Amino acid sequence: MDERVAEIREHVRTVYQDSGAHGFDHTVRVTRLCELLGAREGANMGVLIPAALFHDIARPLEEKEGLPHEEEGARMAESYLRSMDYPGDLIPGIAHAIRAHRYSTGAAPETLEAQILSDADKLDAMGAVGIARTFMQAGERGGGIADATAHFHEKLLQLQRCMYTESARSIAGRRHAFLTAFLEALDDEMNGHLPRL
Template sequence: MQNEIDAMLEHVRTVLQGSGAHGFDHTLRVVRLSEEIGAREGADMDILIPAALFHDIARPLEERTGALHEEEGARMAEAYLRSIGYPEDRIAAIAHAVRAHRYSTGIDPATLEARVLSDADKLDAMGAVGIARTFMQAGERGGGIPDAVDHIRAKLLNLKDLMYTKTAREIAAKRHALLVAFLAALEEECVPAQ
């Protein structure tokens, strides 16, 4: 199994060559969080880890064409997994987890593995890494500090209440506290525009 995971990792790395808020480093963090949460929650790692690896593989395609990365990513995962002879009974569950990981699309994660992946992805948007990614994303879109702060207030502060698993809720509480403290410090340091 480890050889298959290593091959998947290399495949995803070749597709996600660019850096950015949703680059390969994000995928690696989501995999690590999925491993941590999945182990504590009793998830099937033969479903969860491939889903975590493939969850954002279609982000570059979404940025170029507007195609939903969760839908295209699920298709890409299915095609790749079939090409390496991955057990067919696991492919549908992996594709579901990829499709359901993006909370804003409204697809209900119907399996434990889909819920863990959704939680891991949301957790990477919180805490110190989430703050860094938010500012990266604002810069990628030509924005500045106010744009990043708006995103933190509109989205990231709501994430702790959207966690599915007990383990993720515990991690989210700490990361949420950091977000709140960061915003307070930033507000104190910023001079209002004249």
């Protein structure tokens, strides 16, 4: 691993006090997805990987102070990267990718790297991990199964249509099918439907 990337990763890790649906483990998975997608799509990894590492760094601030984490995270990334003499020509692309990654803001990712980060973040909300994170998030907010399943319908089942890259669309198709099968099984069990013997 490049020394600068290792330094960024360690800096980001120290910011996360608690685990959770948007904890450091989420950042690590999104970064791995970015490595995979970026290699397939020909992205500039000097932009993509720092953006992935920083993309949720301001989540704790958003939860405590209500600051939009994508805006504050971009600001924090710019400040830290300048302090470590990261190549200045790459910093605007990193900041843009962070600002444009969030599903709920509707900000359009205008570069390949921003599109890949957006895709990777959404992919981590799908499939088996996405199911686990959804129930974690519902619990963190004091909700139950009904709250989690509402989130599936409001957001997660929409994500397959929101992918920008061909590589992400391929992965999203499989993860979407898994989500759908899980919801059907959950609905059957919640409603007391017995399987045929």
